Amino acid sequence: MMFNGAAKYGPKEFDRLLESRGGSSNAYTSNDVTAYYEDFASDALETVLDLEADRMRSLAVTPETLEQERQVVKEERRLRTENSVFGLMEEQLEALVFLAHPYRWPVIGWMDDIERITRDDCLEFFRTYYAPGNAAIYAVGDLDPDATIALLERFYGDIPARPPPGPVAQGEPLQRGERRAAVRYPSQAAALLAGWRGPPARSPDSAALDVLQTALAVGESSRLRRRLVEEEELAVSVNVSWGWRIDPGVFLIFAELAPDGTPGDVERALWEEIDRVATAPLPAAELRRAKRLLRSSVLHELATHNGVAHALGQAEVLLGDWREAGRALELYAAVTPRDVRRAAEAWLDPARRCVVTLEPEASR
Amino acid sequence: VRRADGVIALPPLQEARLPNGASVVVARRPGVPLAAVRLLVEAGASLDPRDGHGMANLVAQAARRGTARRTGKEIDDHVESLGSELGAGADEDASYFGLSAPAEFLKDLLDVVVDVATSPTFPIREWERIRRREVAGLAHVLDEPGAVADRAMIQTAYRGHPYGHPTDGRAAHLRRLRRSDAVAFHRRWFGPAATTLVVVGAVDPDAVLAMATRSLGRWKADAPRAPLPPAPPAVERSVLVVDKPDVTQTQVRIAAPALARATPEYFPALVANAVFGGGFTSRLMEAVRVNRGLSYGVRSRFAMSRATGIFFVSSFTKLESTAELVEVILDEARRFCDAGPGEDELSRAQSYLAGLFPLSLETHDQVAEKLADVRLYGIPLEDVSRYREKVRAVTVEQCRELARRHFPLDRGVIVAVGPARHIARSLERFGPVSVIPARKVI
Numbered sequence: 086m087m088f089n090g091a092a093k094y095g096p097k098e099f100d101r102l103l104e105s106r107g108g109s110s111n112a113y114t115s116n117d118v119t120a121y122y123e124d125f126a127s128d129a130l131e132t133v134l135d136l137e138a139d140r141m142r143s144l145a146v147t148p149e150t151l152e153q154e155r156q157v158v159k160e161e162r163r164l165r166t167e168n169s170v171f172g173l174m175e176e177q178l179e180a181l182v183f184l185a186h187p188y189r190w191p192v193i194g195w196m197d198d199i200e201r202i203t204r205d206d207c208l209e210f211f212r213t214y215y216a217p218g219n220a221a222i223y224a225v226g227d228l229d230p231d232a233t234i235a236l237l238e239r240f241y242g243d244i245p246a247r248p249p250p251g252p253v254a255q256g257e258p259l260q261r262g263e264r265r266a267a268v269r270y271p272s273q274a275a276a277l278l279a280g281w282r283g284p285p286a287r288s289p290d291s292a293a294l295d296v297l298q299t300a301l302a303v304g305e306s307s308r309l310r311r312r313l314v315e316e317e318e319l320a321v322s323v324n325v326s327w328g329w330r331i332d333p334g335v336f337l338i339f340a341e342l343a344p345d346g347t348p349g350d351v352e353r354a355l356w357e358e359i360d361r362v363a364t365a366p367l368p369a370a371e372l373r374r375a376k377r378l379l380r381s382s383v384l385h386e387l388a389t390h391n392g393v394a395h396a397l398g399q400a401e402v403l404l405g406d407w408r409e410a411g412r413a414l415e416l417y418a419a420v421t422p423r424d425v426r427r428a429a430e431a432w433l434d435p436a437r438r439c440v441v442t443l444e445p446e447a448s449r
Numbered sequence: 450v451r452r453a454d455g456v457i458a459l460p461p462l463q464e465a466r467l468p469n470g471a472s473v474v475v476a477r478r479p480g481v482p483l484a485a486v487r488l489l490v491e492a493g494a495s496l497d498p499r500d501g502h503g504m505a506n507l508v509a510q511a512a513r514r515g516t517a518r519r520t521g522k523e524i525d526d527h528v529e530s531l532g533s534e535l536g537a538g539a540d541e542d543a544s545y546f547g548l549s550a551p552a553e554f555l556k557d558l559l560d561v562v563v564d565v566a567t568s569p570t571f572p573i574r575e576w577e578r579i580r581r582r583e584v585a586g587l588a589h590v591l592d593e594p595g596a597v598a599d600r601a602m603i604q605t606a607y608r609g610h611p612y613g614h615p616t617d618g619r620a621a622h623l624r625r626l627r628r629s630d631a632v633a634f635h636r637r638w639f640g641p642a643a644t645t646l647v648v649v650g651a652v653d654p655d656a657v658l659a660m661a662t663r664s665l666g667r668w669k670a671d672a673p674r675a676p677l678p679p680a681p682p683a684v685e686r687s688v689l690v691v692d693k694p695d696v697t698q699t700q701v702r703i704a705a706p707a708l709a710r711a712t713p714e715y716f717p718a719l720v721a722n723a724v725f726g727g728g729f730t731s732r733l734m735e736a737v738r739v740n741r742g743l744s745y746g747v748r749s750r751f752a753m754s755r756a757t758g759i760f761f762v763s764s765f766t767k768l769e770s771t772a773e774l775v776e777v778i779l780d781e782a783r784r785f786c787d788a789g790p791g792e793d794e795l796s797r798a799q800s801y802l803a804g805l806f807p808l809s810l811e812t813h814d815q816v817a818e819k820l821a822d823v824r825l826y827g828i829p830l831e832d833v834s835r836y837r838e839k840v841r842a843v844t845v846e847q848c849r850e851l852a853r854r855h856f857p858l859d860r861g862v863i864v865a866v867g868p869a870r871h872i873a874r875s876l877e878r879f880g881p882v883s884v885i886p887a888r889k890v891i
Contacts, residue, residue: 100729101797104798104801107801108804108805109728126803126807153740155742156743158745160742160743160744164745168594271695304525304534305525306522318582321589343588374529378529378532378534381549388481388483388813448695
């Protein structure tokens with residue numbers, strides 16, 4: 086709804102004005118934040134702030150635009166979840182990993198919820214969370230800092246403060262044993278998605294888990310790719326992601342099997358490899374390799390204005406201070422083999438594992 | 450770097466043609482301490498044998514699995530221990546090898562890139578394994594309706610043309626390919642005269658030229674430059690339904706043969722497309738998403754290759770609105786061809802393209818890719834440096850004229866991936882419908 090008009094700039098005007106000034110905009114919602122971002126030639130800064138402040142101050146949610154946007158979001162859900170093997174599996178996994186925390190709900194929502202959301206629901210959400218005190222702005226590039234701050238004060242200064250939103254419900258119970266779900270779908274081959282509830286991003290273990298993720302599945306010589314894809318040919322691909330979140334993140338392993346592959350073999354190999362990293366420290370060469378790959382990836386992110394702005398925002402939201410973005414390299418450099426082993430042991434316990442298997446079935 | 454006159458100042462280029470015919474382009478750029486290395490050989494999937502679709506891509510994938518000096522494992526261990534990842538693959542026009550190197554390890558990493566491109570040995574076990582992996586990977590492509598639609602579109606819009614198959618090939622073809630085919634393909638088409646090496650980043654250009662001369666300059670192979678594929682055959686209006694019985698959303702593509710990248714009409718095509726189906730305010734986005742809520746996304750694009758190209762529209766919608774989506778897209782195309790863009794739309798699209806262009810030159814990798822494209826397509830460097838004024842010079846009449854010739858109104862194929870029993874009938878009003886099972890596109 087944030088692109089469908091506010092008091093000063095009506096429906097369709099946001100992107101028209103922005104594009105006419107040589108800019109583009111987009112947005113995404115994660116489990117923790119919604120981010121709006123613009124890329125533009127720097128002489129359009131004033132226009133961008135005017136547009137952004139307008140919608141924070143006075144978003145219009147009309148019944149017509151809400152209905153139209155509801156259809157659009159349903160198409161997005163059909164695209165990314167209902168007709169996507171990974172989307173179907175991921176939705177199941179999050180609901181296994183979290184019993185109580187709102188992270189168990191898909192970010193895009195269940196189809197029925199998308200259907201039932203009312204205009205009042207939207208407005209209440211907007212009033213609660215799109216308040217100035219709950220937002221932060223990052224501007225990076227060919228800008229004069231003082232002039233930029235002055236512009237920000239001019240455009241945002243008069244938007245009234247609102248009470249801070251309440252805390253997100255916690256109370257996730259201890260997991261006492263493996264949880265499993267199966268997704269039956271007419272796919273060509275089986276797949277496996279495993280996940281563990283990890284620490285919140287602020288935990289010192291977060292950086293160690295990034296190192297572990299890199300050692301396990303970044304590059305052809307990573308442990309899981311070499312064993313599962315190259316040596317034993319059990320899988321066509323293996324990916325690992327460790328997603329930093331405000332509350333507990335999820336450490337994920339996704340393996341696509343060969344059409345004649347056996348899920349049991351893949352699981353055995355995976356659990357053995359997880360056990361290895363949880364019992365013996367990474368050899369020095371593997372640790373150095375992982376740190377160098379992470380350094381390259383940080384440098385890549387910092388190579389664009391968008392990447393820098395994004396890194397600052399993520400650091401603020403996840404770690405409580407945008408300055409933490411500048412510490413990523415030293416954080417990784419400080420990780421020891423013992424840290425990685427300890428993090429693997431602490432978070433990748435077999436008894437706290439959640440597993441979703443994709444079981445191919447005949448077309449209906 | 451942005452200048453007041455709108456000219457994009459590219460970093461100074463050092464270019465050399467080595468005595469064996471290989472081209473080297475080096476650009477020093479300030480910024481992060483990385484260097485983008487991109488080696489391209491003008492041998493792509495358009496050279497795949499008639500019954501060996503996927504050959505060029507497989508050769509590129511298998512080339513990194515062993516050279517005269519290193520095994521595949523040694524290559525991976527070495528490259529990744531230096532904080533880099535080697536990429537290899539092919540598109541319809543060329544094969545590519547590349548990586549992003551921490552500047553301090555450039556010498557070692559450049560050597561590996563040149564080694565895999567010029568001296569692969571295709572060890573038999575690795576060749577067989579990569580082939581099995583590619584075949585298995587294609588099975589998963591069948592589970593992605595969007596990817597199935599893209600493949601079907603290429604096959605029908607370029608029917609019978611060397612561009613008319615996906616670069617990752619077909620399972621039945623890949624199963625037939627032998628190691629000796631790969632050796633022969635590499636020997637026939639890979640040579641210095643067809644090779645360009647581009648290095649961009651925090652580097653000393655003289656030192657890079659010296660490195661390139663030592664490694665690439667040693668390569669002796671007399672592969673000729675490949676001939677350009679012919680013009681594509683004309684395509685009549687037809688509808689192809691690719692049957693995927695279980696999906697709840699139809700993926701739609703509408704495509705027709707259009708322009709090669711080196712066309713003098715490149716900028717009119719770019720601007721007309723931006724108005725019609727480019728950004729968030731395009732005609733298509735407004736008609737399909739904003740006004741009717743038919744889809745989450747819709748876009749059009751000129752996909753331009755060396756010899757020719759296609760113009761296509763892609764979108765997706767719930768099953769029951771499949772025909773409506775096609776109707777709206779064709780109506781919008783007709784409207785655009787009749788009147789062209791309005792002055793305000795034209796000027797907005799021009800500002801949009803000009804304003805965002807510097808963002809496509811922000812990283813070393815992006816600059817390296819643009820420089821490699823300039824070589825591959827034989828286009829003037831001014832297409833990059835004077836991009837903004839060329840965009841601004843496009844007129845309403847040029848856009849309309851271009852659309853009349855290249856937008857897929859009465860000709861062009863309509864591809865719809867979805868359950869045939871729900872969608873095929875509704876598409877009959879657009880042309881003769883044929884139905885194939887999804888596995889036929891793999």
